[in-house]
Amino acid sequence: MNNRTHKINTNESLIDEALSRSVAEILPSKRELKKELQSGRRLTFYLGIDPTASYVHLGHSTNYLMLERFHALGHRIIVLIGDFTAMIGDPSDKTSMRVQLTREQVLDNLKTFKQQIGKILNFNDADNPIEFKFNSEWLSKLTFEDSVELASNFTVQQMLERDAFKKRVAEEKPLFVHEFFYPLMQGYDSVALDVDVEVGGTDQTFNMLAGRTLLKRYKQKEKFVITTTLLVNPDTGEKLMSKSLGTGVGLDLGAKEMFFKIMQISDAGIYQCFVDCTRLSMGEIAEIKKRLDSNENPRDIKKELAREVVSMYHGSEAAFDAEKRWVSEVSNKNLAQDxxxxxxxxxxxxxxxxxxxxxxxxxxxxxxxxxxxxxxxxxxxxxxxxxxxxxxxxxxxxxxxxxxxxxxxx
Structure with missing residues (x-):
């Protein structure tokens, strides 16, 4: 891509927010990535998602909102659908083998993915179009010889450093050979796309670093990795959103159901949801944090969260109607009993x-x-x-x- 056809915004305050909001870690360093962003060079960012379920949830929106911030700076954005890797099954944070999906199940799941993600990212931006790709385009063409070549870049010891694998070995639970191939496949995505930066949750760190290794090996190129914060209950450490556990607030939900589900989120997760799942400024969120730390009822602030999120996906009028339904059907009913x-x-x-x-x-x-x-x-x-x-x-x-x-x- 020609840098001259894309205006790159090097505003320091915007870059600083993009490199801090919802960010857990930047590898190899935040300082080096900031330097690249301030250079005016157009970088390629990518995020991958496996269609292991038919919906995208609020936990994923953290990553897409981050991509939106880099897109606003003028950089190239790729959303990659892991239609091939979904058939292997990502072992990240799994205590047992993930159930493998058939090609038909994967295709069925991803039918509305672009539409759901498009509620956050603008795929119709003619000046800086966001690209939508599928990793079966290159992974399905790899030969057995290619796979052996990829595998030769890693040792079994390196694979067993992964916490999820280490835990299964310690607990004498089965660890299947094909699970080692997942980080190789995801890592190869970085090579095929020739990216500069990969964005993903902290649970994807191992896989993203595999891509960093392969990009160095095959293209002699450095890749930055941005790990994003996962939505968790700070009191228990449990994920607030999980496709596997069925606890995600899907972006495909109607306004009422989305509002009601957000109102079920733990009070302890309210602040992080404002940071990770809304477009409110960090200044506005800082004021909300003060209210949470004071004597204000967290339920009222959670209603503001639900209203803000539902407005993003369905508009303010639908959010207002959903709130009225919640007050009528849930809030007042519970109060009347107590x-x-x-x-x-x-x-x-x-x-x-x-x-x-x-x-x-x-x-x-x-x-x-x-x-x-x-x-x-x-x-x-x-x-x-x-x-x-x-x-x-x-x-x-x-x-x-x-x-x-x-x-x-x-």
């Missing part, structure tokens, strides 16, 4: 009521709660101490207190 009814006089103010409930020690503290956005009526923040209540309203005070209101006449 909360007590409180009576309020016809002319009693909300400040007087809060003070009377012994949640705070004075009317002044009640006013402060309102100013701190800690008081809500039917999930809407109370902005004035003159707010009125009617029978049936749900009054939230802070994180822990909720009451159903019953207005009594004088």
């Amino acid at each position: 909360i007590h009814t409180v009576q309020i006089g016809f002319d009693e103010s909300i400040v007087d009521l809060i003070a009377r409930l012994d949640i705070v020690k004075s009317r002044g503290e009640a006013r402060r709660l309102i100013k701190q956005n800690a008081v809500k009526i039917n999930n809407d923040r109370v902005n004035s101490e003159n707010a009125t209540l009617v029978s049936g309203d749900i009054l939230h005070i802070g994180k822990k207190h909720a009451f159903k209101v019953s207005v009594v006449s004088a």
